[in-house]
Amino acid sequence: MSTTSRSSADGGLEHVAVxxxxxxxxxxxxxxxxxxxxxxxxxxVPDDAAALCLTALCQLRLDQPExxxxxxxxxxxxxxxxxWPHRLRSCALRELGRIRxxxxxxxxxxxxxxxxxxPHVELATALLATRWQKRQAYPVAKRAVELAPEEANAHVAxxxxxxxRGRRRExxxxxxxxLELDPGHVLALNNLAATDVDRGRPDRGLGLLVTALRGNPHxxxxxxxxxxxxxxxxxxxxxxxxxxxxxxxxxxxxEEVGAVPAWWPRTLTGLxxxxxxxxxxxxxxxxxxxxxxxxxxxxxxRLRGRERVLGIGFVVMSLSLLGMAFLPREAAYAASVPxxxxxxxxxxxxxxxxxxxxxxxxxx
Amino acid sequence: MGARHADEAFGEDFxxxxxxxxxxxxxxxxxxxxxxxAVEASPDDIPLRCHLADLLLSAGEVAExxxxxxxxxxxxxxxxxxxxxxxxxxxADEANPPPRGDERDEDGTTGxxxxxxxxxxxxxxxxxxxxxxxxxxxxxxxxxxxRDVADVVPPMFVDSDGEVAxxxxxxxxxxxxxxxxxxxxxxxxxxxxxxxxxxxxxAPMRNPQLRKLYGKSxxxxxxxxxxxxxxxxxxARAIAGELGANVVSISLxxxxxxxxxxxxxxxxxxFETARRNAPCVVVIDELDALGRKRTHMRVSAARSxxxxxxxxxxxxxxxxxxxxxxxxxxxxxxxDPALRRPGRLDRTLLVLPPDEPAxxxxxxxxxxxxxxxxxxxxxxxxxxxxxxxxxxxHLCESxxxxxxLDSARTGDVRMIEMRDFENALKEVRxxxxxxxxxxxxxxxxxxxxxxxxDLAAYMKKRRML
Numbered sequence: 001m002s003t004t005s006r007s008s009a010d011g012g013l014e015h016v017a018v019x020x021x022x023x024x025x026x027x028x029x030x031x032x033x034x035x036x037x038x039x040x041x042x043x044x045v046p047d048d049a050a051a052l053c054l055t056a057l058c059q060l061r062l063d064q065p066e067x068x069x070x071x072x073x074x075x076x077x078x079x080x081x082x083x084w085p086h087r088l089r090s091c092a093l094r095e096l097g098r099i100r101x102x103x104x105x106x107x108x109x110x111x112x113x114x115x116x117x118x119p120h121v122e123l124a125t126a127l128l129a130t131r132w133q134k135r136q137a138y139p140v141a142k143r144a145v146e147l148a149p150e151e152a153n154a155h156v157a158x159x160x161x162x163x164x165r166g167r168r169r170e171x172x173x174x175x176x177x178x179l180e181l182d183p184g185h186v187l188a189l190n191n192l193a194a195t196d197v198d199r200g201r202p203d204r205g206l207g208l209l210v211t212a213l214r215g216n217p218h219x220x221x222x223x224x225x226x227x228x229x230x231x232x233x234x235x236x237x238x239x240x241x242x243x244x245x246x247x248x249x250x251x252x253x254x255e256e257v258g259a260v261p262a263w264w265p266r267t268l269t270g271l272x273x274x275x276x277x278x279x280x281x282x283x284x285x286x287x288x289x290x291x292x293x294x295x296x297x298x299x300x301x302r303l304r305g306r307e308r309v310l311g312i313g314f315v316v317m318s319l320s321l322l323g324m325a326f327l328p329r330e331a332a333y334a335a336s337v338p339x340x341x342x343x344x345x346x347x348x349x350x351x352x353x354x355x356x357x358x359x360x361x362x363x364x
Numbered sequence: 365m366g367a368r369h370a371d372e373a374f375g376e377d378f379x380x381x382x383x384x385x386x387x388x389x390x391x392x393x394x395x396x397x398x399x400x401x402a403v404e405a406s407p408d409d410i411p412l413r414c415h416l417a418d419l420l421l422s423a424g425e426v427a428e429x430x431x432x433x434x435x436x437x438x439x440x441x442x443x444x445x446x447x448x449x450x451x452x453x454x455x456a457d458e459a460n461p462p463p464r465g466d467e468r469d470e471d472g473t474t475g476x477x478x479x480x481x482x483x484x485x486x487x488x489x490x491x492x493x494x495x496x497x498x499x500x501x502x503x504x505x506x507x508x509x510x511r512d513v514a515d516v517v518p519p520m521f522v523d524s525d526g527e528v529a530x531x532x533x534x535x536x537x538x539x540x541x542x543x544x545x546x547x548x549x550x551x552x553x554x555x556x557x558x559x560x561x562x563x564x565x566x567a568p569m570r571n572p573q574l575r576k577l578y579g580k581s582x583x584x585x586x587x588x589x590x591x592x593x594x595x596x597x598x599x600a601r602a603i604a605g606e607l608g609a610n611v612v613s614i615s616l617x618x619x620x621x622x623x624x625x626x627x628x629x630x631x632x633x634x635f636e637t638a639r640r641n642a643p644c645v646v647v648i649d650e651l652d653a654l655g656r657k658r659t660h661m662r663v664s665a666a667r668s669x670x671x672x673x674x675x676x677x678x679x680x681x682x683x684x685x686x687x688x689x690x691x692x693x694x695x696x697x698x699x700d701p702a703l704r705r706p707g708r709l710d711r712t713l714l715v716l717p718p719d720e721p722a723x724x725x726x727x728x729x730x731x732x733x734x735x736x737x738x739x740x741x742x743x744x745x746x747x748x749x750x751x752x753x754x755x756x757x758h759l760c761e762s763x764x765x766x767x768x769l770d771s772a773r774t775g776d777v778r779m780i781e782m783r784d785f786e787n788a789l790k791e792v793r794x795x796x797x798x799x800x801x802x803x804x805x806x807x808x809x810x811x812x813x814x815x816x817x818d819l820a821a822y823m824k825k826r827r828m829l
Contacts, residue, residue, distance in 0.1 A: 024620055024627075027666045028653045029698060184659055213809035217697065218802060291808030294829060 015045065022054050031061035049078040049085065056088040065095035083113035087122045094126055102126040103133070110140075120144035121157045134164040145174075152182035159191055166361065171195060184215045190222055193229075202233060203284070210292055226292070230299055231307050233284075234314055237277050241317045242346060244273030245339030248324040252332055263329070270325020278318070317342065396423065403432070410436050414445040421452060438732060541612055541641045544605035551595065551602050552729075553722020557715060565711065566606050569688075585677065585689035585708055587651065589696040590715035591796035591803075593754025596692040597649055599715055603690060604645035612638050612646050616653040619669065628672035635676040635687070642686030651691035651709075652698040660698070670700055677708040694799060696815075697806045704815075714818040717752050717796055720745050726753050730760035737779035744785055750794040762788035800828055 323335025
């Protein structure tokens with residue numbers, strides 16, 4: 001009897017040791033090692049729900065959502081009254097793109113633990129991943145914040161939910177609160193940068209992205225958003241160049257033939273346009289850290305599809321502007337062809353932007 | 365002989381002479397001397413080498429006999445005489461360890477003089493020395509001696525009741541303290557790294573007068589970082605060897621404990637061991653795990669371990685004089701910034717993939733005991749730019765495997781040839797690529813204070829940025 005109880009006590013101790021070690025390994029960023037440890041344990045004790053949950057967590061960190069879903073489902077079958085396996089399952093299903101199932105699993109987690117903030121955040125995230133239920137995320141995220149006002153992740157979830165509802169001010173406040181709690185929170189920094197860009201403050205957005213990248217240089221979302229911001233700036237400079245080209249075209253048409261000083265208003269205007277567009281961009285870029293500048297230098301290689309067309313358009317328009325400003329009259333006419341082609345597209349571009357903005361507002 | 369990691373093998377030079385451990389009678393020594401000269405004059409004469417090895421073995425000069433047997437086998441792997449001699453030499457080596465050589469300078473600060481032995485042999489001799497020391501200890505009964513002088517000399521330790529305490533129980537180190545026999549000269553290539561280490565770290569540490577003059581304390585830390593498999597751990601041991609210090613090695617698994625507070629206690633015990641054995645080098649492998657950024661941690665137990673590590677590095681409870689900490693990591697960007705503050709691991713050293721001479725040395729090392737024919741090591745070294753030490757070991761392994769499979773298939777045993785390497789080179793690629801991809805982001809976005817300037821320069825030179 002005593003031998004049995006001692007062996008069961010030893011087994012329990014060993015069990016705790018494995019789980020604690022796995023947790024610590026996960027915490028120090030070693031999910032692979034934690035998974036190896038847990039796999040051996042789960043092979044000998046297959047009905048250990050906690051070990052299965054930790055296994056699922058490791059697999060999620062290792063970007064193995066399918067295996068994570070299986071482990072979490074097995075854990076949920078063993079302990080159906082525990083919220084953790086359902087939450088992990090929702091997370092894995094979300095990664096797999098099975099959003100409806102993910103929402104169902106997250107709802108089950110919330111039902112089992114109505115006073116815990118984590119299931120609420122997971123449910124809000126799952127709802128935000130749906131096409132038509134995004135608006136439902138707001139009350140859920142709000143509840144998460146009520147349950148854990150000191151948890152940055154809850155505030156970030158609320159911020160995203162606010163964005164889906166078009167509550168811009170509340171969204172911004174949620175991100176700022178998250179950053180108060182965790183100044184290095186990547187998602188909060190990234191989303192706050194996005195709100196700044198939306199508000200027409202790309203400089204502040206850029207600053208936030210650079211700060212976020214300094215703390216998390218490996219985060220692909222931040223790098224992608226840096227590129228997106230560069231394209232955003234590129235489009236605006238391009239529009240400014242088309243308008244500048246239009247002005248130069250008017251000056252070119254009205255230029256007197258044979259009059260010696262007739263070229264100077266065109267050249268002077270061209271110089272001002274180039275200084276404003278390219279000089280302004282150069283000044284902004286110069287203020288960026290060297291590494292970010294180097295990263296942006298590789299932007300042309302990373303542009304794809306529509307963005308690449310924009311990039312080519314930008315280069316052509318820059319050359320056209322130079323030609324229109326500084327070439328003799330006849331050659332300047334030839335150089336103005338891209339501007340002539342681009343000008344009729346301007347009203348269409350403006351109309352397309354208005355339609356897109358209206359649909360965006362309607363969706364919210 | 366303890367198992368050696370593939371990357372530890374790195375850069376051992378094979379052309380060095382062997383240091384003899386024992387003086388022989390004059391008549392035999394003159395014969396041996398003339399034979400040595402003859403072998404030097406015609407190094408490819410296998411029978412002559414075997415004869416010399418045989419005589420050396422009889423004279424008890426096992427290390428040199430092993431060297432000559434190995435050299436003979438390298439030239440003719442099929443030589444039965446050489447194989448037999450090697451088997452005898454190894455057997456003799458294990459059975460009769462040679463007498464101990466004095467390996468410390470007068471001030472005790474420098475390590476063993478390893479001129480005249482390859483790195484692998486260095487390790488062998490070290491093992492032998494250790495064995496020797498234990499023999500010495502066995503030969504003299506310390507306990508009996510203690511009992512004999514008990515009434516003259518008071519006991520070293522007593523407990524609260526005045527009874528003689530069990531000193532062994534307290535003194536028993538919680539961690540193994542070793543003495544590193546590896547020296548920087550055992551590390552192939554890496555000329556720049558060695559020069560930087562010598563100038564910035566080792567020279568001031570080794571020179572007590574200068575240190576005293578400039579008020580430099582005998583404590584400090586160095587963080588070695590670089591791609592995996594490039595010999596950081598080996599280099600750390602070589603630095604410890606250069607300092608002539610004891611070595612205590614730890615990694616996360618040595619410290620990690622399930623009980624809250626135990627990991628901290630383990631860490632404290634380790635540093636206490638190091639302080640007791642000063643001068644001592646504490647080698648912390650995979651520092652990114654043990655000293656991970658606390659902002660990335662959720663479990664408070666792991667945070668406490670980092671706090672404890674900081675406390676130990678500062679030496680708040682005890683003096684760290686004579687305790688050096690060498691951290692090795694693949695991911696310095698995950699190391700808590702507090703660990704890199706002045707007085708802690710305040711110096712960093714980038715350990716890059718081996719350069720061409722180092723690659724040549726590594727390839728030679730991994731091929732030394734294999735049957736090879738017509739291998740152009742220099743060409744291979746040229747073709748393996750960007751390969752880590754571990755990649756090169758894998759390359760040799762793959763080539764050997766191909767030759768082995770071919771031999772098994774045809775039934776005709778053949779040597780490892782250049783074509784095996786050419787085929788292996790099509791499959792084995794440098795494993796350092798993903799590391800440089802990660803490092804690129806860090807260099808671009810997080811090179812605050814110029815910590816990664818060396819890495820940036822290297823990557824720029826290689827058009828990786």
